Each structure stands twice: as C-alpha cells, then as structure tokens.
Amino acid sequence: MKVGLLSFAHTHALSYAAVLRDMEGVELLTSDPDAPAENTSPEWPRGRELARELGVDYADTYDEVFAWQPDAVIVAAENTHHRFLVELAAHHGVDVLCEKPLATTPEDAEAMIKACRAAGTRLAVAHPVRFSPAYAAARATVHGGHLGKILSIRGANYGRLEDGARTWFADPTLSGGGALMDHTVHIADLLDDLLGHARATEVYAQSNTLLRPDHAAETAGLVTIAYDSGTHVTIDCSWSQPAHHPQWGNVEVQIVGEKGTVEFAAFSQNVSGYDERHRRATVHPWGTDLDKSLLSAFLHGADDIDLADGESGLRTLRVVLAGYASADSGQPAPVG
Secondary structure (H helix, E strand, O other): OEEEEEOOOOOHHHHHHHHHHHOOOOEEEEEOOOOOOOOOOOOOOOHHHHHHHHOOEEEOOHHHHHHOOOOEEEEOOOHHHHHHHHHHHHHOOOEEEEEOOOOOOHHHHHHHHHHHHHHOOOEEEEOHHHHOHHHHHHHHHHHOOOOOOEEEEEEEEEOOOOOHHHHHHHOHHHHOOOHHHHHHHHHHHHHHHHOOOOOEEEEEEEEEOOOOOOOOOOOEEEEEEEEOOOOEEEEEEEOOOOOOOOOOOEEEEEEEEOOOEEEEEOOOOEEEEEEOOOOEEEEEEOOOOHHHHHHHHHHHOOOOOOOEEHHHHHHHHHHHHHHHHHHHHOOOEEOO
16 A cells, blocks of 8 residues: 655654554655755754655655555645645545644635545544543443533643744644644544534633743633533643653543543553653653554554544534634634
C-alpha cells in the first residue's frame, strides 16, 4: 500500500512518519513544500532535512506525491491549508486522513466533504484519542447504560505552546485561532462519539492570553456546552503545560451519570521519575501508541472503533466556532 504524508507542519506528522515507515506492507512518500526556506528551529526541522532525519523518502512537491499514485494520503499541514490538500486528494481519487480540526470555517469543511463524496473517496479526521483504551472502557460503560442518563461531563485538554518551526499554532491566519481551536476539538470529538445522536445546541466560552501575553491568539479558554439531551459539558482548553515539562500534555474526562461517575486520562500510561544525572524529571510512556492505532484503523480498518468522518469533523468545528462567537460577544452562542 502506498501512503503519502502531505506536510510536516503538524507535530503529529513526525509520529505518523515514524509509524508508517515501520508499518509492514506500507510504502511512504513525504512532501513538505511549504516549509520555511530557512530552518528557524534546529530542534524541529522541516522539509527534506526532517525527512532525512526520519529516514523516509521525500518529494519536492505534492504533485510528485500524487504522480506516484498513492492509495491514501495523510494531511498534516497548517489548518487553513487543509481544504486545498483534501480537495487535491479527492481530485486524484485518493482516500484522505486529515489532521484536526477538519477546517477553520464551515464553508471549507462542507466543500471538503462534498469533494470527497463526489469522488467516492473516504474522508477521515485524525482524532487518536478515540483509540485510547481508557476512553474505550468509558465509552463501553456509558453505552452499556451503567451510568444511566449522562448529566454532565468535565473535560480538560492542556498542552504546551509550540515554538520554533511550529509557531503557526498561535497564528490565527494559519491555525484559525489559538488554544480554543487547538484543544477544544479533541474532547468535542469524543463527545460526538460518546453521546450518540445528542447534538450541541449552545456554547458559552471565555478565553484570554494571560499565559502568553506576547501572542495574538488565546492561550487558555473555558468552554461550556449544552446538548439537546440535557447533558452539560465544560472543557478546559489551554496551552498551560510548562515548556520544559517532560510530558507534552493530557486529555482528562469525568463523566457524571444518574447511577455513577467514570473518569479517565488518555495519556497516563507512563512511568514518571527523576533523572539525577541530567537533573530533570522524566516520563516514560508504556501504553498504547494512539497514532499507530489511528493509522492502522484508517489503512486497514477497525472492528470496534469508528474513525471520525467529515460530518463529525464539521459538527465539532461548529462547536468550536460557537465558542469563539461567545467569547467575542460575552453571551451564549447557538451552534450552527
């Protein structure tokens, strides 16, 4: 199976490249033509230099990747570039897994869905937390009716703000926003899967730049969502993790039902300690490689976990955009 990786812009691109490079039966070709002409971050190179470090094949243009006739492509570009690359994949009749968020506007997301539907190709959104064993256990508990009616859900998705070659995360012209855009979507997607046919109806949100006043984009936010099922949700979305913390961040969720409560943390399968030689804390993950599970499901299928599709990605995006509307107005905003 031939797989193309389009862009190294997103941090997950490094993981995707390593997984696909070592996946049996997969040929990988990468391309990152939009990389900065000069490497601004030795720690996070891009383009041909990064491909060389990862030991993967590289093409100078996206056209070369499609001329290679891939069976599927992974889009890991800046958020505002997703539409162009997804439509390009649809034009070539290639299945596509797109990084989250699916897009930054409903119009772009709808166009992407339409293009793939017309071409008869699959459009999936990269939400690896769906493949966490901890989430799978919580999902089974909820869907099995063991908690009864779900009353409220509290979620937190915190990480650290990327510097160097990935400062685009805090550039609204490329990312569509800041921490609210980057971190609300993970938990909003889980809710789209967890709550079945329940739909978000209204969002109230606040955000600020207190963590990094030098950035135009918000670095922290609190989002409250009302669902037509009567469930109420709060999401703490922030870039609050210290820059030198050994762990990038976490996704934590508490689900409160009439009959009980379930809590899980998606990235807590690790051993932590202290490295005396280098005088720093350490974290050694031992749990499931969620990116590997995501890619395996996209390429080969999964029996028990559904990939987020384009329609799901659009619903999640509408929740995020309602959050921005509310944060701007100071009032609750309806979900489109």
